[in-house]
Ligand SMILES: Cc1cc2nc3c(=O)[nH]c(=O)nc-3n(C[C@H](O)[C@H](O)[C@H](O)COP(=O)(O)OP(=O)(O)OC[C@H]3O[C@@H](n4cnc5c(N)ncnc54)[C@H](O)[C@@H]3O)c2cc1C
Ligand code: SF4
């Protein structure tokens with residue numbers, strides 16, 4: 001079985017600022033990293049492949065320099081890496097992005113059956129959490145989102161059971177294969193590449209697929225295929241904080257008030 | 271004639287056994303990787319004289335003189351024992367062939383030395399009975415120690431027995447040279463027991479010979495060459511690795527060590543000094559440096575058959591805890607403080623072996639404590655341990671005017687370091703240093719947003735691949751900016767810039783701020799406006815990477831004395847013997863869940879020295895600063911505060927109101 005991990009190269013957003021005039025992200029000189037959630041998706045894929053004796057293919061849509069992301073995936077042990085890169089893919093919103101990713105997965109599926117697609121829950125730059133479900137929809141597969149544990153896979157019955165992490169509770173759900181899964185960080189601790197694997201990954205081939213390979217209708221990809229557009233990006237004004245109780249004269253009372261408030265907002269639990 | 275034949279047979283057997291047993295063990299050293307330890311012949315020979323023959327480290331401890339006596343008695347009595355064997359085989363050949371004016375003094379020497387040795391042996395037995403140095407695996411072997419002491423003691427007794435009898439029988443014309451033997455003679459009757467003593471001597475000597483190579487007393491043969499081959503530099507840097515396809519990294523099996531690592535393991539005297547000095551052992555961690563060395567020896571012997579037949583070692587070097595293995599926990603518990611190496615009388619190198627095993631875990635197996643994943647990623651992606659955006663490196667510049675380093679215009683690059691840049695408390699130290707430098711008129715500048723993490727933690731944690739990347743980037747940056755003179759506020763940065771980057775061809779003149787401040791005070795460029803009295807007694811804590819690893823002990827103390835008017839108070843363990851704060855070797859970034867915390871233990875020593883009056887611990891390292899502040903909080907002590915040397919000096923420059 002082939003397992004596909006979708007990984008995205010993102011700017012290190014802790015370092016990104018918004019240009020107030022142009023409303024765009026100031027990306028100059030900002031290093032790129034693998035979207036942190038995707039490192040967990042990749043780890044899930046690698047562990048599943050170990051258990052199921054499957055193969056992992058990592059795919060990423062992005063400019064040619066997104067190759068670094070895929071090289072990292074190779075160092076971590078994926079069997080194949082494909083970069084989806086074409087000027088025609090540029091300026092994509094989540095719909096157009098999932099069209100390209102879904103097309104690539106379909107193509108991979110023709111060569112070797114794809115049983116599971118893994119995505120991060122969301123990215124740290126776009127933050128929409130739409131691409132995973134988007135891919136599932138385009139492919140007509142089930143989607144299991146916010147997964148924090150793979151409970152069990154029944155290859156013969158072709159079913160998968162996972163645990164979803166929701167606010168304040170967990171949910172165990174089951175779906176037929178093939179499936180698209182989006183994972184949260186709690187699912188695992190990603191591995192760290194060994195030096196021999198890193199060195200090996202430098203030698204390995206990363207395939208680049210452009211639209212001559214994927215042959216997607218250009219009206220459904222890139223800027224043309226993106227019905228959403230950004231009208232304005234801005235940093236919201238932060239609401240004034242709230243002083244809770246009188247810490248100076250009644251610290252115990254203030255602490256009690258604070259705990260109650262946090263509890264009621266579900267920010268902490270007992 | 272019969273006696274001669276029997277003795278010949280006995281010595282032949284013993285000699286054969288000695289040779290076979292010694293060869294069996296020592297020849298295993300050939301399975302180590304090559305390493306050049308033949309350079310600087312003169313310095314090596316000198317070290318050997320000083321440490322092996324001069325017993326410098328041995329003598330550094332109160333009881334060391336006892337060993338000194340035994341060691342030199344042993345060497346001197348080698349002559350007497352050789353004579354014993356030769357004349358036992360060929361009765362015509364003995365020292366009696368020498369003229370009396372030579373033999374007389376020799377006999378006197380043998381007599382005196384034998385007595386001294388006998389006394390030393392008795393003292394050693396008493397000491398062994400009183401003080402236990404047992405660890406989990408070396409209890410059994412303290413029996414060995416008693417056995418060897420008994421052997422030596424019996425040899426001395428037999429010596430006096432033989433010569434006492436000879437004198438009693440009137441067969442020793444030079445008895446005037448033998449005061450002690452003469453005394454023994456008075457109790458020897460007609461000397462009829464001479465042959466008993468002679469055989470006792472023969473049997474004990476031969477047993478000793480056979481026992482030597484299979485016990486820890488192997489060190490009698492290995493300690494001297496081990497001192498010759500010892501590393502000449504302080505253990506402040508690790509060798510580079512070559513990253514190429516097909517290479518393996520670090521030590522995952524015993525044959526990954528170098529021959530010198532293996533020789534080390536045969537040189538251990540099991541004196542236990544390293545274990546006493548080790549902060550990890552002292553606080554009940556899985557690590558015991560003595561056991562690390564012992565494990566290498568046991569592992570090598572356990573795998574001897576496999577190695578000899580060209581197979582891979584079977585008994586794991588790293589694995590579940592055992593006599594021949596090192597547990598993962600032990601390997602990660604080391605703070606790389608170097609106290610073990612500083613104390614070892616036979617110059618064994620513990621810490622480099624631990625780092626070699628870390629390298630193997632990190633680089634070959636990606637096996638390390640969970641906390642380190644973030645650290646490595648942060649260092650790789652954002653070039654600082656916390657993962658704070660590099661763009662924030664200049665945030666502290668809002669507190670004062672900070673200029674960029676410009677080659678030719680600026681004298682010193684002030685390398686702030688990640689802690690000085692991002693850690694709230696250490697930022698105050700950065701500002702204190704900068705302010706004092708300004709007052710003293712020192713020309714300094716910074717790299718600002720371009721400054722990168724030096725990579726120290728990565729290297730000590732065995733992530734040499736990451737360190738190599740970071741070092742290359744920094745060396746390139748320093749070269750491009752034509753940096754030659756650097757002020758470092760952090761001993762770890764200092765050590766890395768000064769000692770590690772040299773391997774990359776970058777020779778920098780790096781000073782620690784405490785050195786520079788001491789110099790500026792001496793030169794009168796810093797003129798204190800007041801004497802610092804408000805801090806109470808000031809205790810100086812040695813940072814391992816400043817002190818043991820770089821030999822800077824006096825300068826910070828001088829700076830403190832210059833502004834407080836008094837020599838700083840010392841903790842019970844100080845300077846070369848100082849006890850680590852617990853943060854070195856990347857331990858700063860790891861949990862410390864087992865046993866007492868090292869910083870809490872060290873704080874205890876400081877409290878003991880300072881008492882309960884308001885006082886100050888003065889540090890010279892950002893890690894020590896954090897560790898002491900945390901440790902004091904842990905112990906709920908509010909009377910002691912922690913300050914950097916620069917802050918103490920800055921106190922003296924405050925305008926008098
Ligand atoms: C209105 C709008 C306009 C935009 N305009 C532009 C633009 O002009 N130029 C531009 O560069 N970006 C633009 N973007 C950003 C871009 O569309 C999104 O980053 C992209 O569609 C992915 O969405 P996301 O980052 O929210 O991913 P999410 O849906 O949050 O990601 C979920 C998961 O999907 C997978 N995934 C997402 N993207 C990829 C990918 N590219 N390759 C592989 N796997 C992936 C990953 O596993 C990820 O964890 C725009 C976004 C929006 C919302
Ligand atoms: S370097 Fe320090 S912590 Fe490590 S083994 Fe030696 S004494 Fe112990």
Ligand code: SF4
Pocket residue numbers: 537538539540541542543544545559560563613614615616617618
């Ligand atoms: S390694 Fe050195 S200090 Fe430690 S027990 Fe052996 S000889 Fe003593």
